[in-house]
Amino acid sequence: MLTSPPRLDPNETNWIVHVNENLKCMPADEQQCWKYPSIYKVPPFITDLNPKAYQPQVVSFGPYHYDDNHLRPMEEHKHRALLHFLKRSGKSLECVFKSLKEVARELKDSYDKLDLKWKDGTGGEFLELMIMDGCFMLEIMRIATLPKSKAENYGYAPNDPIFSFDRLECIVPYIRRDMLLLENQLPMLVLYQLDAIANDGKEDDVNKLILKFHFPLERKTSTGLDSCLHVLDVYRKGLLKVMEPKKVQHKGKNEETETIIRSATELNEAGIKFNTSKTDSLNGISNSLNDISFDRGVLKLPLFTVDDTTEFMFLNVMAFERLHIKPFNSEDGNEVTSYVIFMDKIINNEQDVALLHTQGIIQNNFGSDKAVADLFNSLCIDVAVPSNKNLNYVQQKISKHCKKRWNEWRANLNRTYFKNPWTILSLIAAFFLFALTIIQTVYTLLSYY
Incomplete structure (x- = not known):
């Protein structure tokens, strides 16, 4: 006996028709439908573990935290920085505005989520924000990286509440921190455009200025930093020193080996020695997070300084690496996260930190060894392990070394006798x-x- 098909509700019919119409209108290349953002609102599943690590303390850059109550006092200083920028460059505000208006759409597309206030209209308010924040950022970095004698004669009053040398020494650590928050970024195009206007189109290395501002005690090269997205991206590449990933050469078959890494103390008991990675320069110590290698029982790690800024810096860089869309099948872009996870594996307690400190790998400006161990152990909560060929190969070699009983016996013999x-x-x-x-x-x- 044949039964008639069930009748559809009008609402169900409308939905089916709607989906079928959308199916017919689907573009051949969906990639063209999506923009390419680089500045993201950090989602709750990341921020819930440590909300303060993603919130600016003294100054906002960009639209996400604009007009937050506790950040409003800095707005009047931004206006003064704009006036000094225009006076020193000899350019009119109309010229600056026109230059950024030509790239307004590209600047807006750099943000993952923009309120209608910034999206709609002619874009005047959005460009005003970009110009004010961009000029303030450039002024802070330029004056903070000058010697004291030159900084005092850079156009600002010696008793300026922000730009005087004594005040800068006090406020710069907080501004430096806020400049590295993922939600508090400006597109690099803003800084490039403003710098080109101030220098009559001559190329000035803005990337080098950023590295000098954020790594005052280190010499970082800006070579290979032509296509950076924002200050956080420049800083991240500064941590890696834009080094090409080491080519891993696997000999023979690609064997499946256990890659569980023991703590630094246990590795030391298994006969593994620790040393600092060296740069190409004579007797230079590397601080590139890419410089991790293992050979002939020696694990080489880069020198890293742990201080009060380490936690929020790593969390924001790791959030950027997790949220930013990478080319298909690319393993690049997760290097900092891979480094932090590797350090979390070999640091379980204060004894591990003390060992790495003794070997010159960790410089502790943070507090007790236990505080440093707790810091690294907390950074990787709910973080997926990314693929990193170099570190995978290092872990395989370490596992192979630890499986040979002779290495442990020899280590015990050395410690005992x-x-x-x-x-x-x-x-x-x-x-x-x-x-x-x-x-x-x-x-x-x-x-x-």
Whole structure:
């Protein structure tokens, strides 16, 4: 017996018709439908663990935190920075506005989520925000990186509440922190455009200025930083020193090996020694997070300074690496996250931190060794392990080394008998007495027979 198909509700029919119409209108290349953002609102599943790490403290850059109550006092100083920028460059505000208006759509597309206030209309308010924040950022970085003698004569009053040298020393650490928050970024195009206007179109290395501002005690090269997205991206590449990933050469078959990494103390007990990675320069110590290698029982790691800024810096860089869309099948772009996860594996407690500190790998400006261990252990909560060929290969080699019992026996022998000169002398004396005893026994037997 045939049964008639069930009748559809009008609402269901409308939905089916709507979906079928959308199906017919689907573009051949969906990639063209999406913009390419680089500045993101950090989602709750990331921020819930540590909300303060993603919130600016003294100054807002861009639209996400504009007009927050506790950040309003800095707005009047931004206006003064704009006036000094225009006066020194000799350019009119109309010229600056026109230059940025030509790239307004590209600047808006750099933000993942924009309120209608910034999206709609002619874009005047949005460009005003970009110009004010961009000029303030450039002024802060330029003056903070000058010697004291030049900074005092850079156009600002010696008692300026922000730009005087004494005030800068106090406020710059907070501004430096806020400039590295993912939600508090400006598109690099803003800084490039403003810098070109101030220098009459001549190229000035803005990337180099950013590196000098954020790494005041280190010499960072800006080579290869032509296509950066924002200040956080420049900083991230500064951590990696724009090094090409090491080519990993696997010999023979690609064997599946256990890659569980023990703590630094356990690795040391298995006979593994720790050393700082070296740069290409003579006796130079590397601080590139890419410089991790293992060879002949020696694990080489880059020098890293842990201080009060380490936690929020890593969290924001890792959030950027998680949220930013990468080319298909690309393993690049997760290097900082891979480094933090690797360090989390070899640091379990204060003994591990003390060992790495003794070997010159971790410089502790943060607090106790336990605080540093807790810091690294907290950074990787709910973080997926990204693929990194170099670190995977390093972990495989370490696992192979630890599986050989002889390496552990040799390490125990070294710790027990060769730890200091007195134990070495005692061992030599014991061997000498043992040899004399054998000789005496031989002579006794010979004389007997």
